[in-house]
Amino acid sequence: MYSYYDVLYITNNFKRIIGKGGFGTVYLGFIDDTPVAVKMLSSSAVHGYQQFQAEVKLLVSVHHKNLISLIGYCNEGTNKGLIYEYMAKGNLREHFSGKHNESPILSWKDRLRVAVDAAVGLEYLHNGCKFPIIHRDIKSSNILLDEHFQAKLSDFGLSKVFPDDETSHVSTIVAGTLGYLDPHxxxxxxxxxxxxxxxxxxxxxxxxxxxxxxxxxxxxxxxxERVNLMISKGDIRAIVDSSLEGNFDIKSAWKAVEIAMVCVSPNPNERPMMSVVMSELQEALATELARTNHNNGFSVDTEFMP
Structure with a gap:
């Protein structure tokens, strides 16, 4: 645990803001020359302290390459903050909103890699922990990217830990983000x-x-609903981001669309488990890699040979 004095030192008196949200403000800091992100709880944050406690409890016990790492926290009177590893490329939503203008457009290959990373992280929460964990607020702004564009899930303040492997659901007050929230x-x-x-x-x-x-x-x-209308026309190029200018494998793109649409089925029983989603996305990525390797004059096998 870090003192508030430590946090002031780490952030150089909260000199540089790198993000804001309902929880509070995120500052850039340094611990032994290593950059970190320091998220300070706002006094006006609704249910902020409960979410702070929930996130600390979860992240000190759960570790995975596709989950954000909690380095430490501050819990000193009204001063409460979380210290995370710094994710240099920000969140996924920023790359689609134009905030990261200095970064090139994410290629189809890179998009699938991000999707696979996020799927692997979520599958781990569901099936790889001692008890299943439901994130409850999966959205593009909660998927963070490091300098190598590896994706990690973040923001676990709303997460729910199921009491055992046999529990299929819990009844709880609805929480999440409009548009991403499961209608059922x-x-x-x-x-x-x-x-x-x-x-x-x-x-x-x-x-x-x-x-x-x-x-x-x-x-x-x-x-x-919009994608469903475009699917009926059968033109994958009308569905995939036009900024890619058709630079993607058509079979790979259709597979990704099919996976996404079955995930958003109104009937939860028709939705796949994350283990299936992860596997299908890995296949879509492999198909795209085969295309790019062929275009670059490599076979899929030889690319990874020493």
Missing amino acids: YHSSNRLTQKSDVYSFGVVLLEIITNQSVMAGNEETGHIS
Whole structure:
């Protein structure tokens, strides 16, 4: 645990803001010349302290390459903060909103790698921990990217730990983000792993299309409705982000779209488990890698030979 004095020193008196959200403000800091992100709890944050406690409890016991690492925390009176590893490329949403103008457009290969990373992290929460964990707020702004564009899930303040492996759902007050929130969970208060799967499907549609989650009129406002209309026309190039200029494998793109759409099925029973989503996305990535390797004059096997 770090004292408030430590936090002041680490952040150079909160000199540089690198992000803001409902929880509070995020500052750049340094510990022994290593950059870190310091998220300070705002006194006006609704349920902020409960989320602070939940995140500390979870991240001190759960570790994975595709989950953000908690370095430490400060809990000194009204001064409460979380210290994370620094993710140099920000969050995924920023790359689609134009905030990272200095970064090149994410290629189809890189988008699939980000999707696979996020899927692997979420699958670990569901199946790799002592007890299943539901993230409950999967969205593109909660997927962070390091300097190598490896993706990691973040923001575990709303996460729920299931009491045992046999529990299929918990009844809880609805929480999450509009557009990403599972409509079945919203109407029933029954939280399951499939609630996270729905949210992940929405993120995958963002990755594919580079469209806003909510836009347009009520009938076609949600990204899944808009993509569904385009699917009926059978033109994958009309669905995938036009900034890619068709530079992607068509079979790979269709597979990604199919995965996303089954994830956002209104019926939770029709949604796949994250283990299936992860496997299917890895196949889509392998197909795209085969195309890019062929175009570069390499075979899939020889690219990784010493």
